[in-house]
Amino acid sequence: MARGRPREEGIDDAVREAVRALLTESGYQRCTIDAVAARAGVGKAAVYRRWRSKAELVFATVVHPVELEPPSDTGSLRGDVAAVLEVIQSSLDSVELRQALPSLLADVRADPVLETRFGEVFLGRERGYLVQMLDRAVARGELSRRPDPALVHAILLGPVLTWLHLFTETPPSSGLGASLASPLHAAVVALGA
Amino acid sequence: MARGRPREEGIDDAVREAVRALLTESGYQRCTIDAVAARAGVGKAAVYRRWRSKAELVFATVVHPVELEPPSDTGSLRGDVAAVLEVIQSSLDSVELRQALPSLLADVRADPVLETRFGEVFLGRERGYLVQMLDRAVARGELSRRPDPALVHAILLGPVLTWLHLFTETPPSSGLGASLASPLHAAVVALGA
DNA sequence: CGATATACGGAACTGCCAGTCTCGTAAACT
DNA sequence: AGTTTACGAGACTGGCAGTTCCGTATATCG
Numbered sequence: 001m002a003r004g005r006p007r008e009e010g011i012d013d014a015v016r017e018a019v020r021a022l023l024t025e026s027g028y029q030r031c032t033i034d035a036v037a038a039r040a041g042v043g044k045a046a047v048y049r050r051w052r053s054k055a056e057l058v059f060a061t062v063v064h065p066v067e068l069e070p071p072s073d074t075g076s077l078r079g080d081v082a083a084v085l086e087v088i089q090s091s092l093d094s095v096e097l098r099q100a101l102p103s104l105l106a107d108v109r110a111d112p113v114l115e116t117r118f119g120e121v122f123l124g125r126e127r128g129y130l131v132q133m134l135d136r137a138v139a140r141g142e143l144s145r146r147p148d149p150a151l152v153h154a155i156l157l158g159p160v161l162t163w164l165h166l167f168t169e170t171p172p173s174s175g176l177g178a179s180l181a182s183p184l185h186a187a188v189v190a191l192g193a
Numbered sequence: 194m195a196r197g198r199p200r201e202e203g204i205d206d207a208v209r210e211a212v213r214a215l216l217t218e219s220g221y222q223r224c225t226i227d228a229v230a231a232r233a234g235v236g237k238a239a240v241y242r243r244w245r246s247k248a249e250l251v252f253a254t255v256v257h258p259v260e261l262e263p264p265s266d267t268g269s270l271r272g273d274v275a276a277v278l279e280v281i282q283s284s285l286d287s288v289e290l291r292q293a294l295p296s297l298l299a300d301v302r303a304d305p306v307l308e309t310r311f312g313e314v315f316l317g318r319e320r321g322y323l324v325q326m327l328d329r330a331v332a333r334g335e336l337s338r339r340p341d342p343a344l345v346h347a348i349l350l351g352p353v354l355t356w357l358h359l360f361t362e363t364p365p366s367s368g369l370g371a372s373l374a375s376p377l378h379a380a381v382v383a384l385g386a
Numbered sequence: 387c388g389a390t391a392t393a394c395g396g397a398a399c400t401g402c403c404a405g406t407c408t409c410g411t412a413a414a415c416t
Numbered sequence: 417a418g419t420t421t422a423c424g425a426g427a428c429t430g431g432c433a434g435t436t437c438c439g440t441a442t443a444t445c446g
Contacts, residue, residue, distance in 0.1 A: 004392025005442040011394090029303055032432060043395040044434085054433065102302050105358075106295040110222055119361065150362060151352075151372055155380075158351030159344075161359075165298075166350075168312060169343060179344055183380035187348075190379035197421025198413040204423090225403060236424040237405085247404065 007049075014040040015047055019061045023096040028058070028103035055107035055114055062100055064121060066091045070129050077137040081156070081188060082181035084133065088126070088160050089177040101165055127153055134192070143192030155187050200242075207233040208240055212254045216289040221251070221296035248300035248307055255293055257314060259284045263322050270330040274349070274381060275374035277326060281319070281353050282370040294358055320346055327385070336385030348380050 018039035022031040033054055037044045051057040068091060071083040092098070108114045130149050137143045159180055163171065172179045211232035215224040226247055230237045244250035261284060264276040285291070301307045323342050330336045352373055356364065365372045 001444070002392090003444060004390080005394075005444095007393070027303070028299075029432095033434080034432075037395090041395090043397090045396090045436085046394065048434070049393080102295070102299040106221075106299045109295050110220070123359065148365065148372075150356075150360065151365070151376070154352040154356045154360065155373070155376060157359075158353070158355035159347040160351070162351035162354055163343075163347045166316065166354075167343065167347065168308075172341065172344070179341075180348070183344070183348060183383040186383035187376035187380040190376040194415075195421090196415060197419080198415090198423080200422070201413095222403095226405080227403080230424090234424090236426090238407085238425090239423065241405070242422080 008046075011040070011042055011046055012050060015042060015050070015057070016061045019058060020096050023058070023062070023099045028100045031058070031100075033057075053107075053111065055104065055111055058100055058104055059108060059114060059118070062094070062097045063104070063118070066097075066122075068125050068129070071133065073136060077133070077140070077142045077188065078181070078185045080133045080136070081185040082177070084129065084156060085160065085177035085181055085184065088157055089164075089175075092160060092164050098164060123153070126157070130156070134188075137188075137192065143189065145192055147188065147191035151191060152188055155191075156184055159184070201239075204233070204235055204239055205243060208235060208243070208250070209254045212251060213289045216251070216255070216292045221293045224251070224293075226250075246300075246304065248297065248304055251293055251297055252301060252307060252311070255287070255290045256297070256311070259290075259315075261318050261322070264326065266329060270326070270333070270335045270381065271374070271378045273326045273329065274378040275370070277322065277349060278353065278370035278374050278377065281350055282357075282368075285353060285357050291357060316346070319350070323349070327381075330381075330385065336382065338385055340381065340384035344384060345381055348384075349377055352377070 015036060018036045019031065022035055022039060026035075033044055033047055036057075037047050040047075047057065051060060068087060071080060071087055074080050074083055092101075108118050127149055130152055131146075134143065134146045134149060134152065138146050160176060163176055208229060211229045212224060215228055215232060219228075226237055226240060229250075230240050233240075240250065244253060261280060264273060264280055267273050267276055285294075301311050320342055323345050324339075327336065327339045327342060327345065331339050353369060356369055
């Protein structure tokens with residue numbers, strides 16, 4: 001049984017909401033813990049009682065809750081690739097995440113615990129889905145052998161990530177995922193030929 | 194004519210060398226200006242007289258000097274794509290740059306002047322070369338129309354960048370650029386069909 | 387009931403680091 | 417000789433992450 005005064009309900013959500021608002025309004029650097037606590041109407045200690053660091057708080061707020069649904073079996077590799085690209089893109093294009101990502105990645109890289117968790121939560125899960133997708137394609141006879149999943153991962157995730165975080169221009173009107181689906185399908189096919 | 198005591202020769206190089214050493218040994222965060230100045234046997238003022246900020250110093254040390262040579266005309270789109278991938282990869286896989294890039298990108302994003310210069314130096318030049326490559330392919334009849342250069346840029350740069358900065362695993366033994374050449378050539382062909 | 391354990395907001399405090407400024411001195415120009 | 421700018425050294429400012437302490441509130445255990 002839990003001893004002492006229990007954690008107050010609602011503080012977790014209030015803090016996370018404050019983080020999202022401040023990230024959107026001011027970006028990662030000016031989203032300070034003091035500002036977050038003030039905005040949430042909470043003491044700093046209550047924040048640090050729940051998350052070990054700013055990076056962990058932001059990670060838990062904007063990355064962890066992203067539910068990567070397993071992309072459904074669309075019946076063809078082409079359809080599966082298009083679906084995966086949509087999932088990847090939609091998981092990356094929230095305003096908060098685009099604001100936070102460069103600095104967050106830097107901080108995550110500096111914290112071994114967070115780096116491991118990032119690898120598992122973000123990359124590992126996505127990689128697993130890709131393996132399923134590739135195995136289905138092999139079973140259908142669309143690929144003669146299963147290509148290196150890491151290469152496929154880089155080929156599908158890389159262009160989306162790079163566009164959203166390095167390029168300043170707006171994505172093509174048809175949508176980034178849609179524009180990439182056809183060429184990247186061809187790339188995967190070439191890898192598995 | 195220059196008034197007053199002239200800048201001392203060699204300080205620029207000594208500082209840049211100290212930056213490279215400290216980035217390699219300790220990473221961006223612990224590569225502090227105090228440490229750089231001490232290592233170079235120089236006062237902090239001499240550093241700030243030459244570069245406006247830490248981000249600008251690191252940028253000038255590890256990004257600016259990267260000479261992106263125009264990829265030569267290999268006679269085929271396939272060869273050109275392979276050559277471009279090699280240039281991109283080799284411009285990104287120095288130890289210092291891999292250590293610095295996440296934090297450097299975050300700092301560059303926060304400084305409008307640097308962000309503009311980064312876009313011109315790094316992205317703009319590369320983009321120009323891609324346009325030349327695509328125009329040659331169209332002239333040869335390998336592509337029926339010139340695809341959106343920004344999409345091609347994302348497709349070629351994205352996988353390399355993502356692998357080097359997000360993935361912890363080592364590149365395939367044949368080399369990252371070589372492994373990506375064939376599938377990404379297929380992607381470009383699909384885009385320009 | 388009282389003792390204990392944990393939570394709360396508020397605020398003071400530490401430590402690190404980027405960036406600025408000052409001092410005494412040196413090296414060029416006019 | 418006088419002016420201007422550079423130099424190393426080091427003091428200083430300011431912002432922010434993270435810690436600690438205070439007075440208080442709320443739970444369980446005996």
